[in-house]
Amino acid sequence: MHDVPTYDPAAVEETWQARWVERHTNEPDLDRPARPFFNLMMFPYPSAEGLHVGNMFAFTGADIFGRFQRLQGHDVFEPMGFDAFGIHSENYALSVGTHPGKLIPRNIDTFRRQLRRFGGMFDWRHELSTTDPAYYKWTQWLFLQLFNAKLAYKKRAAVNWCPKDKTVLANEQVINGRCERCDTPVEQRSLDQWFFKITEYAERLLRNLDTLDWSDSTLALQRNWIGKSEGAELVFRTPAGQAITVFTTRPDTVFGATYLVLAPEHPLVEALTAAEQRADVRAYQRQVQSKDVVSRRVGDREKTGVFLGSYARNPATGDAVPIWIGDYVLMEYGTGAIMAVPAHDDRDHEFATQFKLPIRQVVRVEGETLPFVSEDGLLMNSGRFDGRPCRDGGREIVAWLAAQQVATPRVQYRLHDWCISRQRYWGPPIPIIYCDRCGPVGVPERDLPVLLPPFEDFRPDDSGVSPLARHTEWYNVPCPQCSAPGRRETDVSDTFLDSSWYYLRYPSTEFDDRPFDPDRTRTWLPVTTYIGGNEHAVLHLLYSRFITMVLKDQGRVSFEEPFPKLRAHGLIVKDGAKMSKSRGNVVIPDAYIKQWGADTFRMYLMFLGPFQEGGDFRDEGITGVRRFLEKVWALAHEAVRTADGRLPEAVERKLHQTIRKVTTDTATLGYNTAIAAMMEYVNVIREHGAGSRGAMRPLILMLAPYAPHLAEELWVLLGGTGRSVFDERWPSYDERLAEAGDVEIAVQVNGKLRARLALPRGASQDDVVARALAEEGVKKFVDGNPVKKVVYVQDRLVNLVV
């Protein structure tokens, strides 16, 4: 064995990272690409802790995909940016006594350094940060497009208020009644808020899901979130003529509705309350209001409520049914009022039992006892609808009641309008000026951006208004329409608005007079492949789809789905447990990259489990990958000194099988098995002592997406003359060579494996059976019995049934 120079990843990686910059290797021609491929990954929030291993895992997987596409001959655009506005940065700045405006640039510097160091194929010409006025100018512009289209509106609303972060939260940011950031129980407050009418797009957002190439889990999450229910609104009238409208998904059970329940906040409660019940009703309402959202929604589920002392007529039966209020009915969903069918709804049953209300069975299902909710039954106690199947009967009942003007078919979504205002500092100011004469007026485009003033005093307070509202010199401005004294909106917008359009900005970052250039957008969008975590399956992805639909409706883009192909990666855990600071098991990538090199670290991350499922990070495992790269390094150096000739047959066959496997696996993000296949190939080369150029060059090409620095280095060593291995083409394989040689055929007797035969491909059934019967191990089990049946699978298996 000749001397092989030591593999020094740090040196190799530094050299090539410098060359990539000098040679503009990662900068595609954005104006005239032959085969554009927009490889997008979810941009990170630049935390003070730096890039963590979860980011690194995601970016590595996405980068491998981009590099693979590049080798397939695409012009791959792989940009990177920073989602740097938001409560997280602001809270961190407060906790360490600095200003987010100072903190964020430092954090971004760290991230940029880390992202270069791990070897991402990023086009840094197109880096963006959502906090850059050149970016948020257009975030504000986007708000104005929705405002002008009447898709943004302000309303006083009971909103989620986090007493710790002192801000309003979107429904999506409330987890089990608690703030998703700080876990504080969320309170209800009534404030004026800006909303986007995403509910107007609910049906389209739902329907389009069928056209998307997304993972099933992500699609399911979105469907769930949109939460479509079909049913009807039914009207119950009081003797005084008041109409109480309820929403139900089970109009077939209306004959079983024995009472009504309204949400305690329902506007009709006052009018429906009898004098003698007034005190009790008031007390109950106060009690509910004082509950925090946690105990109302998820904590104590015991049914409570109060009788209002009045009645309404069931439109189907004509019976007078009592009207109650109860906090298990929510004002935000449906009409805030329900018809209670205690026989066929568990919650209603519980309530009726508690308060001794009548229970009337109207559905019969074999073997079921009350209460049950099945729709697979026949109606009973339902007048002329008796005996009808539930679903048909329901339709007929709605038609019957609709003719009397007391029923309307209705579709209900769980999705709420998107509350986008935040009473905080670290975000883009909402570009609105209030004028006593003109009302809310959009800031004219020529005056954008509305700069976020660099106030040192940005601490939020309990007032329910933004810190910007403390600065009269900032918010007092003339009305852009009539020049009368006006006042700026002092709320800033939600971070999810920043991230709802960043993919549109990337190809157009150099244009300061337009948010996204029409030509660039036509060339590069929609995004070819989007890779990111399922934690954004609902919020970010739903908002981005909505914004894109709005832009499409305004004729600003030609597509309505920004991410036709999306792949979600899994989560990475450490030694079987979720990483967290408190557990002390957070993996800091820098230390690993320093010790092992970026190429080894990238490959290890991809080897520890299926990319789309995540995996368990264990320190011990990394040595295997490093050993593999050392072997490749040594074989390549050996190959240089070896005369090239035809590969040994076994090596050639394995090579073609490997190219086949690595190609399909890389294309489908099956990185762990692709790496395993390359390891197998290297093992075969070593067994045959066949480390020649012909054996190694295709391997280096396949390895390039995974270990780009090493591949560049070895490509030059093996005679590559171009500027980069990524200007080469992915190797192709020959199916015939991959399938050459004998196949092993399993011989079963009665389904149990008894022997293996090595035979040429394509042997006939008769030959195989004859050979099988000659085997000792087979004879023994056939034992002279006649073979009753032969199952033969060409080139794989024969099963003799005796």
Added chain:
RNA sequence: GCCCGGGUGGCGAAAUCGGUAGACGCAAGGGACUUAAAAUCCCUUGGGGGCAACCCCAUGCAGGUUCGAGUCCUGCCCCGGGCACCA
């Protein structure tokens, strides 16, 4: 409660149009080289039985379909994630 995933060696995991279970890697044990160690190389490694060729058992549990089931069907159990008093 509902909706997605997922349960395979000591460990991370392969194999799903039903067709040779455990590829690849880690760890462990044995050996070679070395004054020694590291590194490297070779061998063994799911469980049980046998001197051996071999045999039996084994993919969360219980059934079923099939010549044949990790894979399909029925009913359960457990783990992870999401939604959740949504009418």
